[in-house]
Amino acid sequence: MGLSSRILAICAAAAAAAGAAFAAGPSVEKGAQISAQCAACHGSDGLSVDTSIPNLAGQHYAYLVEQTNAFKQRSRINPIMNQMVQSLSQEQIEDIAAYYASVPIQVKAAPKPKQ
Numbered sequence: 001m002g003l004s005s006r007i008l009a010i011c012a013a014a015a016a017a018a019g020a021a022f023a024a025g026p027s028v029e030k031g032a033q034i035s036a037q038c039a040a041c042h043g044s045d046g047l048s049v050d051t052s053i054p055n056l057a058g059q060h061y062a063y064l065v066e067q068t069n070a071f072k073q074r075s076r077i078n079p080i081m082n083q084m085v086q087s088l089s090q091e092q093i094e095d096i097a098a099y100y101a102s103v104p105i106q107v108k109a110a111p112k113p114k115q
Contacts (some may be wrong), residue, residue: 001005001020006015008084009011013023015060019096025092025094025098026061026094026095026098027098028096028099030092030095031092031094031095031097031098031099031100032095032097032099033058034088034096034098034099035085035096035099038056038096039052041053042054042055042056043055043057045057045103046058046100046103047105048098055105056099056100057100057103057104057105058101058105059100059101060101061097061098062097064096064097064100064101065093065094067096067099068085068088068093068096069090069093071084071085072085072086072088072093
């Protein structure tokens with residue numbers, strides 16, 4: 001095998017490894033573990049414990065990533081959330097978003113108004 005063939009083989013192997021890592025994407029399992037710190041306010045299953053705190057379960061992945069990054073960059077202001085997300089890496093943010101986006105929710109009909 002010539003030098004150029006070896007370089008080509010090494011590049012192909014590196015590209016395959018990078019592609020596999022990229023294809024793996026965010027980890028729902030890691031996100032579930034990290035989200036334990038979110039449970040006090042957002043509930044253990046992403047369903048909020050209070051009507052003034054949003055549900056995270058079943059939200060769109062991209063929305064969750066975008067909003068969490070906005071809190072981290074302080075372009076969205078909430079003193080509690082701004083502090084909570086500061087130590088999270090981008091990978092952790094994506095893992096948490098993947099977890100909450102994967103949580104199934106049931107939408108029920110609104111109760112009929114009392115007459």
